[in-house]
Amino acid sequence: MNQPSNQIANTERRDFLKISLGLALSSTGSISMMSLASAEASGTLNAYVNINADGSVTIYGPNPEVGQGVNTSLPMIVAEELDAKWEDVQCEAAPVQQQYGMQFAGGSLSIPMRWDEMRKMGATAREMLCRAAASQWNVPRDELITADSLVRHGPSGKSAHYKDLVAAASLIAVPDEADVRLKAPADYRLLGKRISNASAEGIATGKPIFGIDAKVDGMVYASFVKCPSIGGVAKSANLEAVRALPGVIDAFILDGTPGPYNFDIRESHTIQSGVAIVGKDTWSTFKAREALKVDWDLSAASQDDSDVIEAEALAALAAGKVEAEIERTGDVEAAFANAAMTADATYSTDFVSHAQLEPQGVLVSAATSAVEVWTSSQTPVFITSNLAKLLDVTPGNITVHQLRGGGGFGRRLSNEYIFEAALISRRVGAPVKLQWKREDDMAFDYFRAPTYYRLQGAVAADGQLVGWKNLVAAASADGENANYGASYRPYDFPGKVIPNVAVEQSFVKSQTPTGAWRAPISNVYAFAEQSFIAELAHKAGQDHRDFLLNAIGDKGWIKEGDMASLNTARARATIEAVTKAAGWGRKLPEGHGLGLAFFLSHSGHIAEVAEVSVDGKNITVHDVWVAADVGQVVNLSGLENQLQGSVVDGLSTMAAQSISIKNGAVVQSNYDSYPLLRMPQSPRVHVDVLNSGYRPTGAGEPALPPLAPAVCNAVFNACGERIRALPISKAGFTIV
Amino acid sequence: MTTITINGKDHSFNGIDPAMPLLWALRDHAEIQGVKYGCGVGQCGACTVWLDGYAVRSCQLTVGALEGRAVTTVEGLATATLHPVQQAWIDHDVAQCGYCQAGQIMSAAALLERNPSPTDDEIDAAMAGNLCRCGTYVRIKSAIKAASGAMTASALFYNAMEAEEVSA
Numbered sequence: 026m027n028q029p030s031n032q033i034a035n036t037e038r039r040d041f042l043k044i045s046l047g048l049a050l051s052s053t054g055s056i057s058m059m060s061l062a063s064a065e066a067s068g069t070l071n072a073y074v075n076i077n078a079d080g081s082v083t084i085y086g087p088n089p090e091v092g093q094g095v096n097t098s099l100p101m102i103v104a105e106e107l108d109a110k111w112e113d114v115q116c117e118a119a120p121v122q123q124q125y126g127m128q129f130a131g132g133s134l135s136i137p138m139r140w141d142e143m144r145k146m147g148a149t150a151r152e153m154l155c156r157a158a159a160s161q162w163n164v165p166r167d168e169l170i171t172a173d174s175l176v177r178h179g180p181s182g183k184s185a186h187y188k189d190l191v192a193a194a195s196l197i198a199v200p201d202e203a204d205v206r207l208k209a210p211a212d213y214r215l216l217g218k219r220i221s222n223a224s225a226e227g228i229a230t231g232k233p234i235f236g237i238d239a240k241v242d243g244m245v246y247a248s249f250v251k252c253p254s255i256g257g258v259a260k261s262a263n264l265e266a267v268r269a270l271p272g273v274i275d276a277f278i279l280d281g282t283p284g285p286y287n288f289d290i291r292e293s294h295t296i297q298s299g300v301a302i303v304g305k306d307t308w309s310t311f312k313a314r315e316a317l318k319v320d321w322d323l324s325a326a327s328q329d330d331s332d333v334i335e336a337e338a339l340a341a342l343a344a345g346k347v348e349a350e351i352e353r354t355g356d357v358e359a360a361f362a363n364a365a366m367t368a369d370a371t372y373s374t375d376f377v378s379h380a381q382l383e384p385q386g387v388l389v390s391a392a393t394s395a396v397e398v399w400t401s402s403q404t405p406v407f408i409t410s411n412l413a414k415l416l417d418v419t420p421g422n423i424t425v426h427q428l429r430g431g432g433g434f435g436r437r438l439s440n441e442y443i444f445e446a447a448l449i450s451r452r453v454g455a456p457v458k459l460q461w462k463r464e465d466d467m468a469f470d471y472f473r474a475p476t477y478y479r480l481q482g483a484v485a486a487d488g489q490l491v492g493w494k495n496l497v498a499a500a501s502a503d504g505e506n507a508n509y510g511a512s513y514r515p516y517d518f519p520g521k522v523i524p525n526v527a528v529e530q531s532f533v534k535s536q537t538p539t540g541a542w543r544a545p546i547s548n549v550y551a552f553a554e555q556s557f558i559a560e561l562a563h564k565a566g567q568d569h570r571d572f573l574l575n576a577i578g579d580k581g582w583i584k585e586g587d588m589a590s591l592n593t594a595r596a597r598a599t600i601e602a603v604t605k606a607a608g609w610g611r612k613l614p615e616g617h618g619l620g621l622a623f624f625l626s627h628s629g630h631i632a633e634v635a636e637v638s639v640d641g642k643n644i645t646v647h648d649v650w651v652a653a654d655v656g657q658v659v660n661l662s663g664l665e666n667q668l669q670g671s672v673v674d675g676l677s678t679m680a681a682q683s684i685s686i687k688n689g690a691v692v693q694s695n696y697d698s699y700p701l702l703r704m705p706q707s708p709r710v711h712v713d714v715l716n717s718g719y720r721p722t723g724a725g726e727p728a729l730p731p732l733a734p735a736v737c738n739a740v741f742n743a744c745g746e747r748i749r750a751l752p753i754s755k756a757g758f759t760i761v
Numbered sequence: 762m763t764t765i766t767i768n769g770k771d772h773s774f775n776g777i778d779p780a781m782p783l784l785w786a787l788r789d790h791a792e793i794q795g796v797k798y799g800c801g802v803g804q805c806g807a808c809t810v811w812l813d814g815y816a817v818r819s820c821q822l823t824v825g826a827l828e829g830r831a832v833t834t835v836e837g838l839a840t841a842t843l844h845p846v847q848q849a850w851i852d853h854d855v856a857q858c859g860y861c862q863a864g865q866i867m868s869a870a871a872l873l874e875r876n877p878s879p880t881d882d883e884i885d886a887a888m889a890g891n892l893c894r895c896g897t898y899v900r901i902k903s904a905i906k907a908a909s910g911a912m913t914a915s916a917l918f919y920n921a922m923e924a925e926e927v928s929a
């Protein structure tokens with residue numbers, strides 16, 4: 026097996042940020058290490074490692090923690106190379122500073138982009154401790170070994186704890202990179218083990234560690250009311266009456282910036298107009314909203330209607346309306362003309378909300394030119410530059426604190442609520458805790474875009490899939506460019522695998538803001554593609570697994586060295602493992618069906634099988650099997666948790682989640698009209714982690730896309746009904 | 762003024778709207794922030810606390826109506842040691858983001874205090890009001906079973922001790 030180089034080029038990542046990730050991807054930690062070689066002895070060996078006097082080791086996690094486990098897994102990588110005793114390690118969120126590079130959580134990138142840096146940080150610190158011991162004991166460096174926060178010298182029997190060496194080590198010049206050896210995977214003691222989340226006890230005992238929990242002296246509370254129709258502007262409001270309400274300190278209009286409100290995390294200091302209500306506690310501001318009357322100017326407001334968007338999209342697909350070409354290989358027309366069998370089916374999905382359990386909220390102190398922010402943003406790295414522009418302050422005067430986020434899923438990539446709070450704080454001259462209501466969170470999301478795919482397949486006389494057409498109807502604000510997440514990106518499968526492929530696009534108008542939602546595009550496209558593959562297999566009279574394996578073929582690693590690229594050997598291994606675990610082909614009870622799907626996203630090769638039973642329109646999902654290859658395992662417990670959670674989240678989303686838009690406004694408002702899966706509906710989940718030894722890649726996203734097609738394929742096998750639209754409640758189905 | 766016993770200590774709420782939900786009274790006026798806001802309409806369970814030992818949604822109770830009542834939050838669940846449910850949550854590495862988990866723990870602990878050996882269906886029924894967007898239900902269930910085992914084992918142990926004392 027070829028080990029890839031440092032290259033982690035990836036279309037998802039490019040789509041995701043549309044920025045130069047050069048800083049992050051080339052980061053070797055040299056910035057952090059250069060700031061060392063200090064004149065004074067201390068416990069600090071580099072920006073990530075601090076050895077404390079009591080023998081504990083503080084390791085800083087640079088990237089935001091929103092439930093994906095990186096404030097445990099990134100420190101684990103450092104601890105492995107440092108040979109720190111894990112029980113004595115304290116994982117802490119790093120401050121937001123330039124020396125920590127790309128501090129964001131998105132694209133399942135934290136692990137892959139930090140892998141080299143974290144290892145080098147741990148190994149360099151260990152090397153410095155060893156050199157300090159070698160000089161103290163006057164022994165050769167090569168005779169020293171480390172384990173459990175101790176340096177040992179075998180021949181003399183000497184040993185010392187890191188805490189007793191760190192002062193001397195901190196004065197040593199940082200070793201050359203070439204002199205710092207990294208461990209071979211066979212020598213890992215910590216990586217690959219099941220380690221509980223570093224904050225597990227804080228969470229279980231209610232410690233105030235989340236964004237919503239931030240408090241400072243003198244702070245006031247705020248609520249911000251925007252126009253339900255996106256882009257409507259507050260002209261006037263009964264501000265005097267609202268100011269007179271109990272607990273209310275002030276009420277005023279913020280002008281906002283004109284739309285459209287595109288998802289742009291790098292330049293995201295735009296906010297919508299609205300009315301701020303400031304009070305002495307959260308409840309006073311919420312209650313005052315009931316008395317607030319606003320006159321909205323709707324001239325620039327969205328007039329979207331999701332039913333119209335859907336009808337126009339489906340009509341464009343039915344008519345074969347092509348406005349742009351995305352991808353073309355081979356001779357597609359000939360492949361279809363010569364095919365023994367063809368099929369044609371249209372798949373669609375609705376807008377969905379992030380619905381992370383912690384609604385947006387933030388504490389900002391912007392009363393003076395020294396600005397401070399306490400946030401659970403997924404993009405702390407972009408807060409400072411945007412706030413500096415918004416408030417006209419120097420970036421050096423802005424301090425950003427990272428707090429734990431109650432779920433991210435892409436919602437916290439946008440920082441507009443921080444900018445709202447900053448403007449409110451500046452106006453009232455006090456630190457402001459802005460709390461969005463759940464209803465605000467649902468109304469003003471950057472939604473997952475609705476998507477519409479018309480797929481056509483051609484199967485040759487030998488049973489092989491030889492032709493593939495995909496016509497996408499993409500929501501578009503300007504009629505020329507697809508809104509975020511609304512279209513398609515060229516995937517290695519089918520594009521680089523099926524010999525004749527055409528992907529084309531048409532546009533339907535929509536002004537509703539869309540953004541990154543856990544595994545953007547993949548989470549909807551996988552449903553269409555992997556359902557359609559099962560349809561083709563069925564129509565061709567072939568076993569679905571065999572047909573899928575034949576379609577994927579054995580071209581190997583399509584773009585060698587690129588972790589994001591399809592590796593057919595890894596794909597086959599996950600499909601074989603998952604079908605074996607699920608007992609593919611076994612005799613099932615009456616009314617049961619097994620369904621299979623495979624998808625590669627965010628560099629994770631993942632296959633899933635669902636077992637369902639169908640009773641009328643009630644679907645019970647009994648079991649889901651997952652086989653996952655995300656390379657070298659960092660924290661097995663965290664990885665398994667992500668896989669299990671992605672299955673449940675995938676089922677939750679496909680069941681009944683749908684955002685509808687009328688007159689540019691969101692119809693649903695809370696979990697009663699936008700249901701999340703509940704425990705009684707939740708299946709058993711069996712995970713099989715294939716530790717393939719490739720470079721580690723992220724696990725927060727790739728296990729979600731295969732879930733919906735696996736379940737829909739199982740439903741077809743159980744009852745013969747093919748589901749082509751999500752959520753499945755649209756066809757009258759319920760998950761019970 | 763309303764006085765409520767919170768985690769064993771009396772707390773007086775002065776000069777606040779009696780219609781304020783207990784959730785916000787705890788978070789903004791009593792330094793109790795383990796209790797979380799998820800929906801405000803009784804749908805998600807993130808705000809679950811115990812009222813006189815029963816799991817309730819604190820966003821659905823007004824503080825003015827609770828004079829003299831006893832509220833337990835996740836901060837007050839542990840005694841000298843962690844509650845077996847808290848311990849099981851840590852051992853089973855249940856949490857992802859963790860935002861829902863205080864509520865999950867309070868619902869699970871309330872269940873086990875009354876029914877130390879619940880069936881799968883009883884667990885489902887008791888936990889159906891607590892949402893988890895991160896999808897940790899699989900682990901919540903196994904943690905509840907582990908805590909149930911720990912609580913049943915300690916109950917058997919104490920029962921046996923009492924039996925010894927009686928027969929001695």
Ligand code: FES
Binds near residue numbers: 797
């Ligand atoms: S916040 Fe009380 S149930 Fe959701």
Ligand code: FES
Binds near residue numbers: 092431857861894897
């Ligand atoms: S752990 Fe994130 S919502 Fe439950």
